[in-house]
Amino acid sequence: MNYLLSFVALLISFLVWRALKIWQAYQKMGHIPGFFTLFEATTVIGALLPSTSWNLGLSFTWKRKEYLYLQRKSEIIAIFPVLWGEANVYHCSPEVLRQVKSVNADFQKLDEGRGPMSLMGPNVVASEGEDWKRQRRITTPAFNQNSYRSVWEETTRTYNEMVKHEGWGTEKEAFVPDVTVYTRKFALLIIASVGFGLPLDWSEPRYDSRGVMSREEVITQVSMNILPRFILPWWIYLALPIKSLRAIDTAFKRIEVLLRTMINTRVDEIRKGISYNEDFDDHIKDVFGRLVAAQLREGEKLTLSDREIIGNSFIMLFAGHETTAFTLAATLALLAVNEEEQEKAYQHIKKTLPDDRSPTFDDYDSLSIVLACFYEALRMYPAAYMSLRQANEDTSLTIPSMKRPGEIERITVKKGTTVINDFVGMAYNERVYPEAEKFMPSRWYGTNVERIIGFGYGPRTCLGMKFATTEATCFLTLLLREWRIEAVFENEETQQEWQKRVLNPTLFTTLTLDKVPLRFVKRY
Numbered sequence: 001m002n003y004l005l006s007f008v009a010l011l012i013s014f015l016v017w018r019a020l021k022i023w024q025a026y027q028k029m030g031h032i033p034g035f036f037t038l039f040e041a042t043t044v045i046g047a048l049l050p051s052t053s054w055n056l057g058l059s060f061t062w063k064r065k066e067y068l069y070l071q072r073k074s075e076i077i078a079i080f081p082v083l084w085g086e087a088n089v090y091h092c093s094p095e096v097l098r099q100v101k102s103v104n105a106d107f108q109k110l111d112e113g114r115g116p117m118s119l120m121g122p123n124v125v126a127s128e129g130e131d132w133k134r135q136r137r138i139t140t141p142a143f144n145q146n147s148y149r150s151v152w153e154e155t156t157r158t159y160n161e162m163v164k165h166e167g168w169g170t171e172k173e174a175f176v177p178d179v180t181v182y183t184r185k186f187a188l189l190i191i192a193s194v195g196f197g198l199p200l201d202w203s204e205p206r207y208d209s210r211g212v213m214s215r216e217e218v219i220t221q222v223s224m225n226i227l228p229r230f231i232l233p234w235w236i237y238l239a240l241p242i243k244s245l246r247a248i249d250t251a252f253k254r255i256e257v258l259l260r261t262m263i264n265t266r267v268d269e270i271r272k273g274i275s276y277n278e279d280f281d282d283h284i285k286d287v288f289g290r291l292v293a294a295q296l297r298e299g300e301k302l303t304l305s306d307r308e309i310i311g312n313s314f315i316m317l318f319a320g321h322e323t324t325a326f327t328l329a330a331t332l333a334l335l336a337v338n339e340e341e342q343e344k345a346y347q348h349i350k351k352t353l354p355d356d357r358s359p360t361f362d363d364y365d366s367l368s369i370v371l372a373c374f375y376e377a378l379r380m381y382p383a384a385y386m387s388l389r390q391a392n393e394d395t396s397l398t399i400p401s402m403k404r405p406g407e408i409e410r411i412t413v414k415k416g417t418t419v420i421n422d423f424v425g426m427a428y429n430e431r432v433y434p435e436a437e438k439f440m441p442s443r444w445y446g447t448n449v450e451r452i453i454g455f456g457y458g459p460r461t462c463l464g465m466k467f468a469t470t471e472a473t474c475f476l477t478l479l480l481r482e483w484r485i486e487a488v489f490e491n492e493e494t495q496q497e498w499q500k501r502v503l504n505p506t507l508f509t510t511l512t513l514d515k516v517p518l519r520f521v522k523r524y
């Protein structure tokens, strides 16, 4: 009886607490069109439960992309979770994105969102204010024309290694059961080599004969398990003898050792090679070298702690390969089911590279139709599918009106409100991208890079944007000029049905695709 009373008292306290919370949120955001749900999508419970009418589910911005904003006839909406989580404001307007992320915007990254990204140490993605400025200034010079040239050369080398190792050189056709496995490995090898001077081998097996994980597998496991590692308590790895948990634990321990060893080796190299009072910029070109060298500038402002070097190395390895890999996979899949666009890209490559000469970095600007295919895939499957910002002050936002097209509405977001930039919503906003469901690379012909919002906007725009587009242009050019890409259908399914089944992403740490089966058919 006592137990029952305690339970009822607890339940009542909980409900009163929630009612108060929702009431407070409603005071703040009630003027924004919105709706109620039971759990907030990004909380553990909200993410684990399936997407239904009463629970949004983790991938709800994708699953409801056609009607989420249309239902409320507004490009900005508020979502109030009744039982768990915080109320937030979502929007699907590139105009709002620009206001929230411009240089003068009084918004900042959320502490909660920064947690998982700082798992291995503070870094440029997760930091704010002066810490962010310092880390951005240290890392930015590593992204320059010379490094993009290295990206191009390394992409060409790795492509040839892939074709050789997979035995495709002599084949007329290659069946690729899941192209994401290849693009993932590809992107990882490029960032590891160009960004970190860590050459990984395409042919190295994931585990050696003694069952020891390869370095590639360590980085892949770590990238795929950032959220579980962040959420799960340390003792769970000891308490539960589950193989996949053990693999996560091993990978996180090994990456720490790997990065520390790399730091020590690089410190020795730098100390031997140059006097560390000299201008480092002239000597050290790669991202990792710049991070390590910054630490050696004793007594200077632009320095990094050990934890910051590890944090930044980890984040570059992660940000530098997951996003590129899935966008490349989406590009190939979309080209497979849009034959006309694939043919256009192929003809463009042939015209740009007469006599079948190999593409070089100097061809990058001319291969704009290839890059447009990548931009369009990025729009339709935005790897960084949302970004969160908190208002530091009451801020008035101007939003194109859905009810009265051509007019502008003003909405104030109150101090402390979290604004979620919903890149899926923006990508499928028919006002901005007519026929949004259609793969139309021509949207990006001759475009201004500021329009490519998939890489963010403003001072915190993606640092690796040109790194990624260089790699993508080179990889796609090499592949498309040699192979015709085809979808592998199941039974009698149509191209649209294939796209719907196969290109059905999961929204987790990034937007990920699961199993994209393709066939590469030799063109000559």
Ligand code: HEM
Residues within 6 Å of the ligand: 124, 125, 126, 136, 191, 195, 316, 319, 320, 321, 323, 324, 327, 378, 382, 383, 384, 387, 388, 453, 454, 455, 456, 457, 459, 460, 461, 462, 463, 464, 465, 467, 468
């Ligand atoms: C298709 C590939 C990529 C996509 C779609 C992408 C997307 C993004 C987006 C949307 C942001 C801004 C996030 C925010 O505002 O909260 C961002 C930031 C960042 N990205 Fe990328 N990224 C890609 C590739 C890369 C690569 C290859 C690297 C490094 C080699 C990289 C490094 C970074 C870093 C360091 C930041 C943080 C910048 C800052 O806060 O100052 N990204 N990325």
